[in-house]
Amino acid sequence: MIHSWIAMGVLASLLSPAVAGAPISIPAPVLPGMDHLKLDRKLEGKYFHEPVGHEKGADDRLGHYDTRYFHGMVTDKERVETLHHMVRAYLDFFRENKLETWIAHGTLLGWWWNSKLLPWDWDVDTQVLDTTLVRLANEFNQTISHYVSTDKKYEREYMLDINPWAYFRDNGPGHNIIDARWIDTTNGLYIDITALSAFDPRSKPDLLECKNYHKYKTEDLFPLRESSFEGVVSMVPYKYQEMLLEEYSLKSLTRTNYENHTWYPEQGQWVFDG
Template sequence: MKLTHLFALSSLLLPVFAAPEPPPTEVIEERNEYDDNKYFHEPGGSDQLSHYDIRHFNGEEVTYDERVDTLQHLVRSYLSVFREKNIETWIAHGTLLGWWWNGKIMPWDWDLDVQVSASTLTWLGENLNMTTHNYTSVKEDGTSETREYLLDINPNIVERIRGDGQNVIDARWIDVHNGLFIDITGLAETNPSTQPGIWSCKNFHRYRTRDLYPLRETVFENVPALVPYSFDRILTEEYSARALTKTMHEGHRWMPEQKEWIKLEQQQLDRRAHVPRSIQGEENPKSGLRNLLRVL
């Protein structure tokens, strides 16, 4: 009887003293590059490659001349289509600075910036999202060329706060030929009860209603455009007064006689680099605001 009880007891203890089972094999899932919350994606890998929409990037970076040509037609098409459809939009940030100097894009820029109100942004999302638009331009030799553009609205426009910072760009106007684009951001009174009249985007840029409106009619890249009412105040607050007077930037020199930013050859840049700033001549450009006032 006792042996029977002992045998039963030992059989119950066997699982306890059995060799432990090997741990389960760890399953490592490959992370898809689009698993994050970011809507717009770029090839990445360099500063230049962060300015292409990955869906329309063909693997080859554009040349200097191709980039300038692409950006000029991007903004001309965007402003023309929006005006035809009576959609309010205005140029902003570095694009606005280019307008201030000579009514053109800065030739070293890789993308352009425009703004709309949050209500306009909502309307675009409901009515024009993922629409393509053809724009025909006339070249200097008189021939014409038609290009195609995509208007893509970020579905995260319903959130007007920065969040994780992945979706500060609300929409894009994209050249489907090479992937270069215009960034479109919306402005809204995010705290109307505590900060009435203060408009902001998801990237912490803030504007007063009286600095934005009434928008000024002007011309940019030879097409009708709108700029904020207090453009000088906005540019000074964002870039400092120095940005309105310096005549050397990103390997380009401002030529007041031509009213153009001219790209310097490497030899010229090397020679300038050896001239101490203390003995460089004072820069006093005959340009900027005085030129733009003639446009307004």
């Protein structure tokens, strides 16, 4: 499904090849390395790549790295440290540039427990509206952000990369459901950014969907609630608890032992059991 509204037309002019019969005119691709894109949507190739082999027994954790910056698996300590600073840098960048974003999926579940990432997580999930995606593509695509921690001990660079197939709001071949990434250029760990669109704006204007079939009512998402996550300002959906129950069930909010970790309420954190 291709939407002809103005916002996505702007995104198309930045990201996508011309499509025969489309209601809007789309110029040739302008992103570096995307000259192979053809007019036929059937030739859509996967944009983001992870160092995951198809061989039996491949380590699933490899799927959480962007292959362009992958130099080998990091230790658990480095993973936790990387994700902590990466999400802080991401949230600060979006707030400073007045870009609306909120945390989602397993990341939102971590926030529900103690406003932190779940200690066994390997990546971060965030969402934006497609109108925000347009601005990301227009003003910030493939930019590198320099980050220094508040104690000056941690320094990194992150690339914001927009998937050029993000213009197509349907699932398509199924391998471009992630619309953008915020990538640690040191080791390849990343934040997944997915955009929400009104797939049927005429009959269902209040229903928003992503390319991975997650559907939300606007009243469940908005107005966003201001909170904190990993020590910085963040936004969360308005009906966060109902959304978590629907996606993960009641057990996710009550189970206190998971992935070799135990929840200690007096400490307000998950502790590794070894």
